[in-house]
Amino acid sequence: MTIFDDGWLDDQQALRGADPVLRRLAEAGARLRRETEAAEQPRLKLADIPRPRAVIAVGSEARFIRAMLEPVCPVPFVAWPHHGLPGWVGALDLVVAMASDGAEPGLIMSVAEATRRGSMSLVACPESSPVADHTSSRSTTLLPTTTADTLAAAIVVLDALHLAQLGPQVRPDLVADAMDLVAEECSAYRDLSENPAKDLALGLADAHPLVWGGSVLAARASRRVAEAFRAGTGRAALAADARELMPILDGAAPRDPFADPFTDVVPADRRPGLLILDDGDTDELIRAAHTGLLTVAERNDVRVNTIGHRGGSDVERYVTLLQTGMFAAVFLAVGLGRYHDI
Known part of the structure; x- marks a missing residue:
C-alpha cells in the first residue's frame, strides 16, 4: 500500500x-503570450467578417469556448462533438476549429467540409499540419499555433471572436x-x-x-x-x-x-x-x-x-x-x- x-x-x-x-x-503564461503574439496579425481579419448566421465549434476546448460564448453570443452557438459538420452548415455560418494539439482525422474532415461548403472558418493550428492544408480558402482565417497548448489556443480564439463581436472581451495578457x-x-x-x-x-x-x-x-x-x-x-x-x-x-x-x-x-x-x-x-x-x-x-x-x-x-x-x-x-x-x- x-x-x-x-x-x-x-x-x-x-x-x-x-x-x-x-x-x-x-x-502556461509564457505559452499563452507566444500564441497571442503569433496570432496578432491574422486575428485582425476577424474584424471585417459579416455577422454569421450561427457559430459551430469543433476540436479541443470546444466546450470551453461554448461556456464563454453562450451567454453573450448574438447568434446561435453549437459545440459539435462529432466528425464532420451538421447538415445545415453553409456559407452563412462560422466554423471555429481548434487543432493546436494535433490532426485528429475527424477534425481534418470537419475543416475540409467547412472549406468545401464555403463556410467562414477560424482555425487554430500549426501552420505546417494536415489541418492547415485545408485552410487556403479566402473565407478562412488561420491562427498559427506553436506550443500544442489547447487552453492557450482557445484563449487566443476567444480574443479573436471578441474582435468579430461574437464573444466577451478577453485580455490574454492579464x-x-x-x-x-x-x-x-x-x-x-x-x-x-x-x-x-x-x-x-x-x-x-x-x-x-x-x-x-x-x-x-x-x-x-x-x-x-x-x-x-x-x-x-x-x-x-x-x-x-x-x-x-x-x-x-x-x-x-x-x-x-x-x-x-x-x-x-x-x-x-x-x-x-x-x-x-x-x-x-x-x-x-x-x-x-x-x-x-x-x-x-x-x-x-x-x-x-x-x-x-x-x-x-x-x-x-x-x-x-x-x-x-x-x-x-x-x-x-x-x-x-x-x-x-x-
Whole structure:
C-alpha cells in the first residue's frame, strides 16, 4: 500500500521526477503570450467578417469556448462533438476549429467540409499540419499555433471572436499574468507552509477527492482537475453536481479519531474529501448548493478544501482554479511516490 509522505513535498530530490510536468504548468503564461503574439496579425481579419448566421465549434476546448460564448453570443452557438459538420452548415455560418494539439482525422474532415461548403472558418493550428492544408480558402482565417497548448489556443480564439463581436472581451495578457501568479504561488521551491497547492495535496492525502464547481466554468475546471487527480494518483476522483455529491458525503463511513491517516488507511476504507472550486459566482442557486455541500460535509466530518479566486475576468478566475488544482494533483502524486523511486 502506498503511504503519503508530506516530507517529499519539500524534498527537491523527490520533486525532481515531477519536474517536466511542473515545468509545463509553470510555463502556461509564457505559452499563452507566444500564441497571442503569433496570432496578432491574422486575428485582425476577424474584424471585417459579416455577422454569421450561427457559430459551430469543433476540436479541443470546444466546450470551453461554448461556456464563454453562450451567454453573450448574438447568434446561435453549437459545440459539435462529432466528425464532420451538421447538415445545415453553409456559407452563412462560422466554423471555429481548434487543432493546436494535433490532426485528429475527424477534425481534418470537419475543416475540409467547412472549406468545401464555403463556410467562414477560424482555425487554430500549426501552420505546417494536415489541418492547415485545408485552410487556403479566402473565407478562412488561420491562427498559427506553436506550443500544442489547447487552453492557450482557445484563449487566443476567444480574443479573436471578441474582435468579430461574437464573444466577451478577453485580455490574454492579464490571463497570462494570472497563470504566472499561480506558478509563483505553487512553485515546487515554495515550501508547504506557504504553498496552496502543496497544502491542498496534504488535505487530500488520505481521501478520495470529490470536486465541485458551481458556475459553468468552475464546473468545467472541476472536471479537468478530477481527471488530473485520477491520472496522477490512480485513485478514484469524481467531479459532479452538488445533488450527486451529497449522497456520497452522507454515506461516508464514520471517522476513526484514533486512526493515523498516513499508516492506518486502506483503499477500501478511504473516506471522501471535498474540494470546492469557488470562482465567486453570486448566483443564488450556486451559493445555496455551496452552503448545502458544506453543511453535509460538516455533518459527516468530511474535510473540505477550497480553491477560491474572486478577482479578474471569468477566464482569469477559470485559469486560476484550474492551474492551482493541476499543481495540487502533481504534488499529491509526488507525496504518494508516483514520480520517483526512493
